[in-house]
């Protein structure tokens with residue numbers, strides 16, 4: 802779970818390394834390594850019930866800021882089932898081999914980052930894993946619930962109050978440690 806910018810840089814660097822070996826096939830590889838994150842948009846719509854996708858980055862940052870609050874992350878393109886689907890498609894259309902490689906590269910980058918932050922298990926890597934873990938009652942499953950009941954840290958997320966209002970969520974519990982112009986932190 803890195804930012805779009807980070808994934809774009811990783812994708813371009815990996816494509817540059819691979820170009821001498823696979824030529825123009827780096828295009829499906831590189832595009833897949835970036836656009837696999839489109840599932841964040843699907844998850845955003847599911848969570849916020851808003852079709853105004855300009856709020857996606859704020860929503861993602863909100864989740865990232867609060868990964869220590871047992872929020873269970875699910876992104877359908879980042880699952881073994883989705884990779885299995887691409888794998889099947891690859892047996893009919895060889896170009897999907899490169900799409901699959903791009904997806905695996907992206908997932909590996911995400912996993913290394915999560916491992917380094919000791920947050921590897923905040924994400925479910927399979928639909929069945931998500932269903933199983935979500936039924937244990939040990940995880941926060943909705944971002945609305947995270948915001949309204951788990952004192953989320955909204956520090957440094959530009960426009961987040963606008964979006965919370967737009968999604969119709971209460972802001973009573975949020976904690977904002979962003980320093981104001983005078984360097985003081987306001988608590989709420």
Ligand SMILES: [Zn+2]
Nearest residue numbers: 802803838911
């Ligand atoms: Zn990702």
